[in-house]
Amino acid sequence: MAFEIFKQQFGDLTEYVVQESTTGNRFVVVPELGGVVRQLSLRKGLTLFSVLKTPPTPETLKHDTESASELLFPFASRIPEGKYRFLGKDYQLAKNEKNGLNAIHGLVRKQHFHLEEQLAHADHASIKLSYLIDAPEGYPFQVLFSIRYTLHSDGRFVVSFEALNEGSEPCPAMFGWHPYFRLGNEDVEAWKIIIPSDQIVTFDSNQIPTGVAHFHIDKPALLHRKVFDNCFIVKSNGPFATTELMSENQDVTLSVTQETGEGKFNHLVVYTPPERDCIAIEALTANVDSFNTGDGLYILPGGGMFKGEIVVKLT
Template sequence: MPFQITTQPFGPLPTGTEPLTEYILEHTESGEFITVIPAFGGILRRLVLRKGHHLFALLLAPESPQALLTDESYASALLYPFPSRIRHGIYHFEGEDYALKLNEISRDNAIHGFVNDREFSVVSHEVTPTEAKLVIQYNYTGDTVGYPFPFALTVTYRLIQADLLPNGSDSKNDRMCALQVSYSALNTGTTNCPAAFGWHPYFTLSEESVDAMSLLLPDRTPITLDENMIANGRKPDELAGTINLRDKKLDNAFAIEPTSDPANPDTFAETVLTSLDTGIRLVVGQETGENKLNYLVCYTPTRRDSIAIEPLTANVDAFNNGEGLTVLKPGESLSGTIWVRLE
């Protein structure tokens, strides 16, 4: 069986705790692999996929335990129970006012939830002829200021045969793999709770500058943002189109329009990052539909070595404006799927 799962020590945190364990999901014949650190936010730290005879490193993420602790870019972070920003960290829900800890002080916002450094446990891991799968979970008891709603967040990482993805090409003869990330957030409390999910990867093509890339966006509605990056309106709809990223600065939010595959009744949208030098295309797909990933943020950091392509279930400040917000009753779940492949 070509797939395997192994572990390696990632190194101790400066806090003196046990060394972190990194899980490696690998296709031994193609050399493709992903690595995950469950005990620190469940982050996907490395993603290496193959196109033709070449392997491409596709993520920029912290390279050491110290970098994990000091990272302020949320590289590869899982974003829950809210992605993006909440104005002043304050929201109103079902007759009560709540105040979250501010973690974007310069703009007076709460940002990106609070699970990015929490300890996930490994629920299971498995290999089959078509995939390597790792299931992790974080159980939250409701003890964080401003969010007293217990939940269980389960995330499944798969290194999977690429042709099994929605709109995936037939790659059986090429042995190509892809990444699939699935999430399920279960309300384990006794009251309703507000919920939204996102993922914050920084993509690159073996550290190529984004100035040598283009970005194909799906059909979308651009969201306007105020000086503190809080949503305050929408622009007219835009059809799918390509942006040349040379000297282009992005920190943009979109409501996206899904496409469909006649062979697959589920709807989805895909964003494509292309190397203008090699023609290699990195495809980021997200499941769309009711309570799914109907929003997208794209951000180019000033260092110009990557681009954040962030699938989200809700708009910026959704806890206040309600756009894309899911209200989970006790025992209900918010779930969806994201994928990444090369073509």
């Protein structure tokens, strides 16, 4: 196995490519645009699958409003009207959703990340990026957020995050990753999915949680004519839970495995966009609007660390 890391231009953006020469497995990351993974290619047999759908040009990537492959920190999904209360104090975040109603998807999207480290070994290669959240509007805390992307010789792609509270006061935190997955040229109708949950979060008309309901679906379930824009409470019998996306026609399964347990990824969003050519499988460390409800919210103490990982693989 031979791993290499090099940088190249994508329009006026600089991106880093990590690849393994024998298999062709590779990922491409853009530090200056929120540290997004722009491309992830993984091999199954004779076929190299490009498994992420992201905007195809530098300009469309810059102006993407669908959060393709974006890192969501210190909150994911919506906070109604951008308002939350934490430890007896009220805070107002910028209302950055398209309709101007809510705060959505955190404070690190499209920010310029710093390249901390790039490592190439015989059996894996990785890139580590970081961004300092320095008391922006509505979040008066200093948190060093970092992300490490690692490609292993067995085909595993690992997303590992860390958040270090550099202040002395506690702060609220949650993390989510927002990838849109695809399998070859098929659309959603042809795929099956296994969702590791039997509880679904109920939403109001503003996509804010109102409670929890029982959820039952075949395992695996055919996605034909099924529409998802839902958050689930993950069910796990161990330290991990896996969502599986399957194409029987192509004899390939994409697995998204998330750490579970205290302070880990105990929630999951599944979303089928109207185009029906991809599906979002988003591991979350807390429920939607956890800044207000506390449901899964991580209280990051002064000087404390918050971390977890997600693993993507083809079989």
